[in-house]
Amino acid sequence: MSRRRRPRPLRARDQVFGRTAPGNGILHRTPAWAKVAVLAAVTVTVLILRSPTVSLGVVVAVLLLGAAAGVPPVKVLRLLRRIWLLLAAVLAAQLLFNDLAGAGEVLSRIIACLLGAQLLILTTRPHDLLGVFRTLVLPLRWVGLSPGRIALAGLVMLRAIPYLADLAHLAHRQTQARGLEHSIRARTVPLLTGSVDYARDTGRALAARGIDQVRR
Amino acid sequence: MTSTSSEIRLESVRVLAGERELLAVPSLELTERRISVIGPNGGGKSTLLQLFNGLTEPTEGWVTVRGLDTIDQGRQVRRRVGFVFSNPAAQLVMPTPQEDVELSLQRTVRDRAERRRLAAACLTELGIAELADRSSHELSGGQQQLAALATVLIQEPEIVVLDEPTTLLDLVNAERFTGILDQLAAQKGLQIITATHDLQLAARAERCLLIDSGALHSDGAPETVIETYRSMAAQRAAR
Numbered sequence: 001m002s003r004r005r006r007p008r009p010l011r012a013r014d015q016v017f018g019r020t021a022p023g024n025g026i027l028h029r030t031p032a033w034a035k036v037a038v039l040a041a042v043t044v045t046v047l048i049l050r051s052p053t054v055s056l057g058v059v060v061a062v063l064l065l066g067a068a069a070g071v072p073p074v075k076v077l078r079l080l081r082r083i084w085l086l087l088a089a090v091l092a093a094q095l096l097f098n099d100l101a102g103a104g105e106v107l108s109r110i111i112a113c114l115l116g117a118q119l120l121i122l123t124t125r126p127h128d129l130l131g132v133f134r135t136l137v138l139p140l141r142w143v144g145l146s147p148g149r150i151a152l153a154g155l156v157m158l159r160a161i162p163y164l165a166d167l168a169h170l171a172h173r174q175t176q177a178r179g180l181e182h183s184i185r186a187r188t189v190p191l192l193t194g195s196v197d198y199a200r201d202t203g204r205a206l207a208a209r210g211i212d213q214v215r216r
Numbered sequence: 217m218t219s220t221s222s223e224i225r226l227e228s229v230r231v232l233a234g235e236r237e238l239l240a241v242p243s244l245e246l247t248e249r250r251i252s253v254i255g256p257n258g259g260g261k262s263t264l265l266q267l268f269n270g271l272t273e274p275t276e277g278w279v280t281v282r283g284l285d286t287i288d289q290g291r292q293v294r295r296r297v298g299f300v301f302s303n304p305a306a307q308l309v310m311p312t313p314q315e316d317v318e319l320s321l322q323r324t325v326r327d328r329a330e331r332r333r334l335a336a337a338c339l340t341e342l343g344i345a346e347l348a349d350r351s352s353h354e355l356s357g358g359q360q361q362l363a364a365l366a367t368v369l370i371q372e373p374e375i376v377v378l379d380e381p382t383t384l385l386d387l388v389n390a391e392r393f394t395g396i397l398d399q400l401a402a403q404k405g406l407q408i409i410t411a412t413h414d415l416q417l418a419a420r421a422e423r424c425l426l427i428d429s430g431a432l433h434s435d436g437a438p439e440t441v442i443e444t445y446r447s448m449a450a451q452r453a454a455r
Contacts (some may be wrong), residue, residue: 126311152309159309162353201306204271207365208299210291215322 021122025069032128033135035120043113055108062115071122079118080111087111130155134214147214155214156202160195167194223247223407224268229277231263239263239430241277241347246409249401252438253411254423255444260430261411265377268409269297281375298373302380303354304360304451313339313355313363314348320367338370339363342396358389362396369400375407382414390414 027035045057063073079085087107094103121129134151141147171190172181180186206212226244230237239260241335253261266272267279270286270293279286281293301307310316310401317335325331339345344362344415347355352363368376382390394417401408412418428446434444 127315155309159311160354163305198303198306200303201303202309203264205299205301205307205364206309208269208271208294208301209371210294210321210323211319214319 021071023070023073023123025071025123027069027119027123028072030123032124032132035124036129036132039116039120042116044114046109050105050109052105055105055112058112059108059115062112062119066119066122069123071119075122076118078114079114083114085203118158126158130158130214146213146216151214152206152212156206160198160202163198164191164195167191167198170194217375223282224409225278225280226267226274228275229267229274229279229280231260231272232268232275239267239427241344241432244432244435246407246423248408248422249405250421251407251409251423251425252418253409253425253427254415254418254442255425255427255433256449259428261427262379263427263430264427265299265409265411268375268377269294269299271299292387295371296374298368298371298376300361300365300368300376300378300381302383304357304364304384307364307367308352308360312349313352313366315343316352317366320370324371335366335370338366341400342366342369356389358393360387362387362448365393365397372404374405375409375430376401378408378410378412380411380413382412382417384442390417394420408435415445418442 042058046058053058063076065074067073087110090110091103094106107196130151135156137145137147137150140150168191171187171194174190175181175183177205178186211212224244224246225261228243229239229241231239232278241264253264255261263272263448267274267286268281270279270290273279273287273290281297284293284296286293296431308316310319314332314335317338318331321331321334325334336348337346339348342362342364342365347359347363352360353428355363361384378397381397382393385393397408397419400406403447410417410421418424419438421438424436425432426434426441426448428448433448
């Protein structure tokens with residue numbers, strides 16, 4: 001009997017937010033606002049200096065810091081696998097319009113900033129991040145926007161990402177079942193109607209509970 | 217002429233979407249503790265349920281809950297009427313059930329530690345204390361629905377309206393959900409109104425409403441109304 005192709009492995013669920021690396025290391029215990037402040041400072045430095053050495057230094061520092069806090073480097077680096085296509089596109093564009101040194105410089109900057117952010121997400125509860133976000137948008141009160149309402153919108157958005165990822169996956173499965181893999185319409189229409197349904201249901205549920213903002 | 221003794225009262229109600237009439241109920245008074253609503257898809261069950269807490273407002277006529285008008289006093293009405301939807305995933309917005317239940321309390325309980333304590337107690341009461349800090353997204357549908365019920369019950373409603381709460385649940389989870397709900401309803405003296413396609417569940421009510429084509433088709437004891445629904449369905453399927 002001829003050797004059969006290996007069966008496709010079942011894909012694990014994509015999780016962008018909402019999953020923290022379990023642990024109680026130094027980073028887990030640092031307050032969220034302090035981590036956000038450090039991340040912001042590091043990001044600005046990396047973006048201003050435009051030095052591949054600094055960027056690579058940041059990458060190494062992020063991995064070491066993560067390891068010290070009990071987050072294995074694999075978990076931090078996993079992000080790159082998820083966005084490799086995006087990075088490849090940046091690389092291609094840079095090689096096309098720039099040179100190799102330029103490409104390395106831009107790519108190292110992007111990767112340094114993203115890995116720093118990934119470490120923050122892995123070691124901070126989403127709710128705490130939301131609290132920092134809510135504080136950051138406080139000044140918007142003066143132009144008539146409610147920070148609590150913006151925070152609620154942020155929350156619903158975070159919550160929607162894994163749901164929509166599941167929905168996209170399901171839509172893909174459904175097209176496969178009907179042999180319509182190549183139909184963009186068959187893949188997107190269920191996703192769109194599903195998103196609208198989800199948005200409407202979420203809105204109704206929040207209205208029924210009388211929730212229109214996140215308070216402190 | 218609104219009497220406060222009646223829980224929910226509808227008078228000359230019509231709900232229109234543009235020109236189209238979604239629901240018309242000339243008169244209805246709901247006082248029983250357990251009421252079920254059955255009927256075909258698209259017949260107006262959800263519209264009727266959403267009238268009870270002001271999520272849908274009557275285009276014509278009046279809907280009052282214990283004398284409170286759902287348009288003028290929508291907020292007070294919603295505080296008294298809890299609502300559980302069929303899609304459990306869309307009702308949870310916080311990362312964990314514990315935080316979601318706390319979110320329901322943010323308006324009424326100022327102290328954070330107190331909110332935490334009350335939320336934990338509520339989850340324990342529903343038998344899902346062990347799920348408190350799990351990721352809501354990773355819970356099973358049955359667990360999510362119980363968490364959604366917790367976010368509603370913590371607000372101490374007097375009436376709980378459920379729109380096909382068990383449609384997306386398997387048999388075990390559906391039984392568990394209704395069992396817990398029955399028990400709590402009896403304990404707290406809640407009025408429970410459930411729309412469902414599960415006729416066994418519908419039969420457990422004191423009164424049953426059959427909604428079809430935007431109208432109240434029959435109303436009465438569950439055995440009679442369910443029998444009417446069965447013969448209606450048989451007739452239509454044969455057509």
